Amino acid sequence: MKILITGANGQLGSELSDVFKDRTGYELFFLDRKQLPLEQTNLIQDILGMYQPDLIIHSAAYTAVDRAESEPILADQVNHLASEEIAQYCRLHDVKLIAISTDYVFDGNSANPLNEDAAVAPINTYGETKLQGELAIQKWAPHYIIIRTSWVYSTYGANFVKTMIRLMGERDEISVIADQIGSPTYAHDLAQAILSILESDKWENGIYNYSNEGQISWYDFAIAIRDIKGLHCKINAISTEQYPTPARRPKYSLLDKSKIKTTFSVDVPNWKDSLQKMMYKL
Known part of the structure; x- marks a missing residue:
């Protein structure tokens, strides 16, 4: 099977x-x-045609949530219009598509874990562009799986875990938001889940949720990072209102993973177990 993966780095x-x-x-x-400049949407189908994949895993995205508020056109080109071009290519050439989306398609007003049928209502530009990408994929791609995930971190790239380790090493005291609730996702676990889907010999079109198990706040996440690392920084719990950002964040975006577990027998580790594995690797 020929698989093309966007967002290589x-x-x-x-x-x-x-x-x-x-x-x-x-x-x-x-x-x-560089090899697939998603903002140049007129080039996308020609570039994909050079590789003639059987399946595309579309993991690339514009993910600078705050910057998207001042760059809405670029965010839309990358998250929405590029996804539409990829989905149209899949339709023309009967290619399967696995695309990654986000918990930011929700408004954060729920009090219960969100399943795939929960009402969407993004409260920032990033979430809106990702939702439009989802809708384009559902419209055009004949064989699609959209995976919504949240709070992604990894030993690769920049993320919350690495930022916290750096700040706690530099400062005696930091403040972290305690009233935004969800669950982190170790990108390695998500990659394993995608592999499980491919090797399940089953394909069911639709949207699926994936994050690690458990319910925490960013503050809880920071405390766990500090304790695993053995640091001594004081962490203060603050409210969203005390840390204003250009883009609003959903207050509650915990994802219900029942569907992906039932459909594809995907393993979903607890967030703390995965965090320990990642930090050990780091």
Whole structure:
């Protein structure tokens, strides 16, 4: 099977490279932003045609959530219009598509874990562009799986875990938001889940949720990072209102993973177990 993976140098793209390393039966093409410039939407189908994949894993995205508020056109080109071009290519050539989306398609007003049928209502530009990408994929791609995930981190790239380790090493005291609730996702676990889907010999179109098990706040996450690392920085819990950002964040975006577990027998580790594994690797 020929698989093309976008976002080669991103957190998930890098983890997918690791996960596929020892697998046989796959011919893999990892494309970075230079090889596949998603903002140049007129080039996308021609570039994909050079590789003629059987399946595309679309993990590339514009993920600078705050910057998207001042760059809405670029965010839309990358997250929405590029996804539409990829989906149209899949329709023209009967290619399967696995695309990564986000918990930011929700408004954060729920009090219960969100399943795939929960109402979407993004409260920032990033979430809106990702939702439009989802809708374009559902419209055009004949064989699609959209995986919504949240709070992604990895040994690769920049992320919350690495930022916290750096700040706690530099400062005696930091403040972290305690009233945004969800669950982190170790990108290596998500890569394993994608592999499980491919090797399940089952394909069911639709949207699926994937994050690690458990319910925490960013503050809880920071405390765990500090304790695993054995640091002594004081961490203060603050509210969202005390840390204003250009883009609003959903207050609650915990994902219900029942569907992906039932459909594809995907393993979903607890967030703390995965965090320990990642930090040990780091």
